[in-house]
Amino acid sequence: MLTKKNLFKLIVHQKTKFTHLHFMLMAIVTSQTVLQLVVDSTVSHISSIDSTHQIQCSSLSTIVARRIKESFTNVLTKFHAGYFRVSLSLGGQALLWKTLIGPTDNKSTFRVALHTFHPRAFTLLWSFALVTLVLLSILYLLRCLFYFKMVKDEFLHDVGVNYLFAPSISWLLLLQSAPFFCFNNPYSYVVLWLVFAVPIVVLDVKIYGQWFTKGKKILSAIANRTSHLSVIANLVGAQAAANMGWNESAICFFSLGMVHYLVLFVTLYQRFSGTDLLPTMLRPALFLYFAAPSMASLAWQSIAGSFDTASKMLFFLSLFLFMSL
Numbered sequence: 001m002l003t004k005k006n007l008f009k010l011i012v013h014q015k016t017k018f019t020h021l022h023f024m025l026m027a028i029v030t031s032q033t034v035l036q037l038v039v040d041s042t043v044s045h046i047s048s049i050d051s052t053h054q055i056q057c058s059s060l061s062t063i064v065a066r067r068i069k070e071s072f073t074n075v076l077t078k079f080h081a082g083y084f085r086v087s088l089s090l091g092g093q094a095l096l097w098k099t100l101i102g103p104t105d106n107k108s109t110f111r112v113a114l115h116t117f118h119p120r121a122f123t124l125l126w127s128f129a130l131v132t133l134v135l136l137s138i139l140y141l142l143r144c145l146f147y148f149k150m151v152k153d154e155f156l157h158d159v160g161v162n163y164l165f166a167p168s169i170s171w172l173l174l175l176q177s178a179p180f181f182c183f184n185n186p187y188s189y190v191v192l193w194l195v196f197a198v199p200i201v202v203l204d205v206k207i208y209g210q211w212f213t214k215g216k217k218i219l220s221a222i223a224n225r226t227s228h229l230s231v232i233a234n235l236v237g238a239q240a241a242a243n244m245g246w247n248e249s250a251i252c253f254f255s256l257g258m259v260h261y262l263v264l265f266v267t268l269y270q271r272f273s274g275t276d277l278l279p280t281m282l283r284p285a286l287f288l289y290f291a292a293p294s295m296a297s298l299a300w301q302s303i304a305g306s307f308d309t310a311s312k313m314l315f316f317l318s319l320f321l322f323m324s325l
Contacts, residue, residue: 076143080154084166087136090129091173097122098177123179133170140167155206162226164203165233171196172236176243193240197253200233204256223267228288231261235295242302250303254296261292286325294318 101122144151154160175192207230211219234257242250297314301307 075139076147077150079139079143081140081160081163081166084133084136084140084163084170087129087133087170088166088173090125090132091170091177094122094126094129095173095177097125098179119179126174126177126179129170130174133167133174137167158222159224159226161203161206162224162229165200165229168196168199169229169233169236172240176240189244193237193244197237197241200237200253203230204234207260219263219267223264225268225285225288227264227268228261228285228292231257231264231292232288232295233257234260235292235299239295239299239302242299247303250299254299254303257292257299258296261296289325290318290321292318293321 101119155164172193175189175196210222234253238250238253238257241247241253293314297311297318300314301311304311
């Protein structure tokens with residue numbers, strides 16, 4: 001029988017169960033809220049890490065790009081035509097080796113020993129010279145595109161303008177020593193000779209023009225050892241033209257080179273000491289004194305077809321100048 005006491009106990013028991021259920025629901029809701037906060041904070045932390053990593057990557061790529069640009073700029077600003085001395089020497093070595101291992105009537109022991117070298121050694125030397133010259137030419141073309149004012153200043157400089165002959169000389173030397181070119185080829189050799197000879201003519205006009213238009217003392221003021229490079233350029237062009245049978249063009253270049261050489265010879269040997277315009281680092285240019293007559297000897301041999309008296313005279317002159325230095 002349900003009494004008041006039992007009814008009161010039942011109500012208290014139900015109320016206790018309801019209170020426990022309420023606390024359980026509150027705990028569940030609270031735990032879900034805390035879990036959501038933890039998840040949200042974790043996601044936001046991961047997002048902040050990702051954004052920081054992206055910022056660091058972008059800043060790193062920017063720094064690398066800036067360093068590459070600075071290095072490229074430094075290379076182009078410091079690069080000049082004087083670096084073609086490297087390709088000039090390699091081209092001369094390639095032509096020398098081709099001449100030594102080529103067919104000849106000389107049956108001396110030295111020439112026979114030279115023919116024992118494998119032709120691949122010469123091909124490797126020529127290929128190395130070609131790669132070097134191509135890289136230098138690309139760098140100088142980029143310098144012309146991005147820093148044309150510096151190239152213009154180099155063109156107007158008394159020493160720098162002479163080194164502008166060096167690329168054409170290097171290309172003509174490699175053209176003559178090429179293992180796969182024929183001198184009698186009516187197309188490829190002639191076209192390449194014209195491409196490399198035109199800059200020589202343009203620079204000749206510039207140099208001779210300032211002699212005639214800037215007064216009597218201009219030659220004694222601007223002539224220096226590197227001026228022999230313009231002489232060598234004309235003589236190399238003459239030799240290349242003679243090898244393909246263009247004797248008139250060869251004689252034209254030869255005459256321009258020899259007249260220039262005679263003028264330089266007299267001017268430089270009459271100059272007072274202390275008026276040399278070259279810096280210390282260009283003192284090896286002294287060897288250009290005997291390079292010009294030796295190149296003239298080879299050029300005249302190609303024009304005349306034999307090593308005659310004129311070629312021998314030029315050879316002994318270069319030998320005497322070499323011994324004097």
